[in-house]
Amino acid sequence: MNKTQKTLRRLAVLACLSLVGPLQSTRADEPAAPAFSAKDKMIVETVLRLKSFDIQSSAPAKAAMLRYLRAQPGSEQYFELIQRFKLTELSPELLTLAIENAGETSGVRAAEVLKSIGQLPALQAVLREESAEKAVAAAELLGYVAGDQTVDILRPVVADAELPAAVRAAAVSALGRRTDGQHSLLKLAAEGKLAESLSFAAANALFASSEDAIRSQAAKYFELPATADSQPLPPLAELVKRRGDVEAGATVFAKTGTCSNCHKVRGQGKEVGPDLSEIGSKLSREAMYVSILDPSAAVSHNYETYTLLTVDGDTVTGLLVSETDQAVTLKTAEGISRTVDTDDIEILKKQSQSLMPQDLQRLLTVQQLVDLVEYTMTLKKS
Template sequence: MDLLQDPSTSEAERARYLRAFDFHDAPEKEIALKRLIASAANSDSASEGPSDELVVEAVLRLGDFDFDSSVSAKQSVLRYLHTYPGTDAYFDLLQRFQFAEMADDLFEFSLKHHDQTSGVRAAEILFLMDRQSLLLDAIQTDDLARRVAAVTLVGLAGRNKTVSLLLPVVTSDGLSSEVRVAAVEGISRRPNGRKRLLDLVISRKLPDDLKFAAANVLLSDEDEAVRIEAAKYLELPATADSQPLPPLRTLVKRRGDVAAGAKVFRKPGTCINCHKVNGEGKEVGPDLSEIGSKLSREAMYVSILDPSAAVSHNFETYSVLTEDGSAITGLLVSDTAESVTLRNAEGIDQTVNKDEMEIFQKQSKSLMPQDLQRLMTADQLVNLVEYTLTLTKK
């Protein structure tokens, strides 16, 4: 114990000592770990030495621990949680023990990181703790960024509660378009949500300012019946200015503005949301820092306009359908005996236990949007291609 609490002890030495407990028989291990927790939690150095970390390491090695029996141990763990938010141990502790006093911190963490895996995981724990009301209350605040973040998190973490929670947001007259569009996107993550969205379209109860968002979802649905029915009521422009896209043979003859194309890459083209260029952007699709050395001008257009024609190795899209109706689509990050982790188009990693999965299969379509030209004018598309062709090997 003195070795563990000595600040001069290296992390590697401390880790080796703690791993030794893993080789004890279960009853002996439990007794030894509880003694270690009691000693570390009650030590004089609990507020400034390695004792909090020791308590956490010991607790995580136990199958269960009664914090009501040790106020000092709970204080050690809470100090650790406040000190190291977002770590694996942080989430493991909160998921296992669901400390009620951490709900507000967890909520603020989720909003701050709503576009990251850690923020979604925090929101999932809020749902597990039945404290999703914190997210729902945030939707009604005056802060637009917090409202959109809260709606986004409900869409990503709400699972079978998503549709019932977000459908009223879609039809609300008192919420801004940005918030309701985020709700449409959240609902569309679930098959039953897309069907409810289609019902709103058919009954003409969907607000006009949401029709573009609904069309993006429903006209690209994997269910052909949904696409056919939605097409009776919705349509998307060929390009952002509603002009038809020129044929490929015409596009490849044109030359664009590199600087303007760089702006398209980062804004209307949304490429930066899924790809990295020289360290900037998100790591969802392939790194494009040298893409200009690999593709011809014509191939570059094809990769943008028909991304499923040639999906890069290790970037195939998979989908998971869970027993409770959750549908997750993304790149396969991890496939173990116990679980599967997919990374969606926003760069969020979501893990599903295999005993909860009904369907797990590779998709023929790329995770990259199939109709990116609708986000750009023809000139912007030409500029984008011109820019990507300059991304060559140094």
């Protein structure tokens, strides 16, 4: 293209942009109504035809582009154009998209785009947010996209005792997906800096390593918990490949595994923990194993365990049912609600441990565990 042609194109674009006078009053960063007009579409198409149009220098073109993209969040074009034009205005939306779809391709893609427009710190900040669920999602995503910054970002999370166990365990698993991360986990273990509650996550990450040296080093610090047949548990990466018997699994759930002492499935069982009637739609096979084998790494925010010490020296541990100025009610692992007057409470403390027992696999053989998971995976939304 020669100079005159270029100038003509520029003029055409400018003419086209001047048509959008009334739209210029719309703020570019306005979050409401993701509608775009035919004019917006025309502007976007024009901009896309120009090889070197600097959208940052044209507020109306940018506003049109933002409206156009906000109407199709998560589409391939959405990701592509945000990246190409470095539209940091859309980073809050990208961040939400990433966190809400962390377990899916679109969530990881959103996180990649965030990184490519220099917004990795926004994702990093979520690690320390109040919501453990969001923080877990951020740790998982960082494991996929942070590249050579992964260890620097996640190692402090693993070592920070103030953060919820679930977030730290997610950081361990994310580190465990990379060789440099595996080395940093081994180093933490060697220095005695890896909390006991993270052993399960670390053991699984390290025993699944492709490097012999890492696996044999790991055996010095960790072992996977024993099952009822005194066999050590196979690593998660191996368990998820096995298939079991659904009917046998249903029996394990109701009897050997004691699951129905705390969980309802389609009206059957006690309700201490969450109803599991649709759990197969919520969790992946791997997450199901983690929920059963390492419950503290998966505490959901509605089910935090509290321990209360009375002035008489009694302790009650259970889920917080209610807390008022007058009294606190906890529901114990046996499903019994205990109410204690505030005046009688010495200490009320949130526990990082799940109320769900940590060693349920001891009741089960490896095959029973596999059957149990096969059964729970069939519990889907109808």
